[in-house]
Amino acid sequence: MSKLNIFRVVLCCFLFVVLACMPAASSESLAESKHPYSNNFEYTWSNISEPGATEIRLHFSDLDIGRYDKLTILDKYGNDLVTYSGITKADFWTEWYVGDTLKVKLITGNSGTAYGFKIDEVEGRSDMCISNSSLPESYHPYANNFVYKWPDISKPGATQIRIHFESLNLADTYDKLILYDKYDNELVTYSRFQSGNDFWTKWYTGDTLKVKLITGNSGTAYGFKIDKGEIKNDKNITTVFTESAKTLDPTTEKVGHNSGEDSDDLQKYMDRFHNVSVEIAVTLNILEEEDNQSWMYRNIQWVFSGIGGTLLVSIGGLMKRWKDKKSDNENSEDKKLESN
Structure with missing residues (x-):
């Protein structure tokens, strides 16, 4: 047998061993473990992406992780977003996360195994917020680790202004919605303790309000929708503006x-x-x-x-x-x- 043929045989054997050791990933999945996975195993599925997206989430067709094992979702920079351990669940979406890329890391111990997981879908959003309304409105639900200030609500000539929330629902103590005046002075901050439906803010002096949403990494909720507002002029005449x-x-x-x-x-x-x-x-x-x-x-x-x-x-x-x-x-x- 020539040296070239020997090299080919060795290369084929090497590729066979590598492929046999790689975690399973069918043509219908984005990331998938062996079923069941093995003990003392560690692997990261990288670059599950939706190019051009500003927010992204994953769909699990199946998730079954043992008590002493963990599956972690990370952002493109390797920061932990959420960890699953001791859980059995099927057919569900993760929460939304900022960015266009996620990674999945499986680490197992030596105290038993389970089915593992299969991710079969990825979904992305291309905008920072709902764009078909001229008044601020978040996505429903909003994403984790999200920071965004909406375009100004400005009514030139007004002496006072206030806005109406059709709904405001925040999830975590780290999530907050802040109103500013036109000079970026903070007027009021809403947290999950001020969540509610169908309510007006106080009247604020000036003709402009700004809205900023800041979220943490401990869960999401509906968010908010501002559906109308009111202004007063120098004669104290009140008029309404809407979407x-x-x-x-x-x-x-x-x-x-x-x-x-x-x-x-x-x-x-x-x-x-x-x-x-x-x-x-x-x-x-x-x-x-x-x-x-x-x-x-x-x-x-x-x-x-x-x-x-x-x-x-x-x-x-x-x-x-x-x-x-x-x-x-x-x-x-x-x-x-x-x-x-």
């Missing part, structure tokens, strides 16, 4: 999405017309500054419009005819008295 960034009558709960640019433009015009009408009415002392619940406040634009003018003219005409008729009756009675 669509429109200004509304304060008695309006929420604006739906209009279909077509024409309806959007019309709504913007009507909202502006109402606000201007309110300001004129306050200036003329027709309305009180804080009278935002009355019929007059809600319909002031019609009073100043052609419809309102027509209605007032009609009412005025009726009043005039009634007075004229009353005057004619009085004159008729006076003439009768004079004739007698």
Whole structure:
């Protein structure tokens, strides 16, 4: 046998031994141990990735780890994220973690073995937050080790501002949601102890609020959604803004999405017309500054419009005819008295 053939045989034997010793990884899995795994075993499955993702999570079809063994998920830099030990579980997703790459490390002792694990899916998010809303909203649930400040909530010309939480739910004492003013002064910090639904913040001076979410590594929760806000101007007139960034009558709960640019433009015009009408009415002392619940406040634009003018003219005409008729009756009675 030639030296070349001998080398080929030795190389094949070497590759066979290496492949036989490698942990199992089927074409349908991203990372998978032998079933069962062996004692005194240590191996890291690296580079389970979703290129371009800002957050990532894994799906286990099966997980069965003995009491003295542990399976650890690490980030791309080798930092421990979560460790499973003494657990049997199937068909579940991990929590979300920041980054586009995760690693999985299995370390076993010598006190028995178990099935092991199989990871069959990876999922990524490409944005830092839900992007279809103009007001801040986190992912549901948010990710561990997450830090992000949303674009400013800014309403130029406002003297006071506040926002409404449809929901706020934080998981861990290390997770916090912070509100800042336009100069980055901290206004209030919410933790899991302030979680709640359907509530308003306090009023804050200025026309801008900033929202920042900071999370730890001990679990996640729903997060938060801000669905509307209110502002006051220098005349103390209150108006509402929503996800669509429109200004509304304060008695309006929420604006739906209009279909077509024409309806959007019309709504913007009507909202502006109402606000201007309110300001004129306050200036003329027709309305009180804080009278935002009355019929007059809600319909002031019609009073100043052609419809309102027509209605007032009609009412005025009726009043005039009634007075004229009353005057004619009085004159008729006076003439009768004079004739007698």
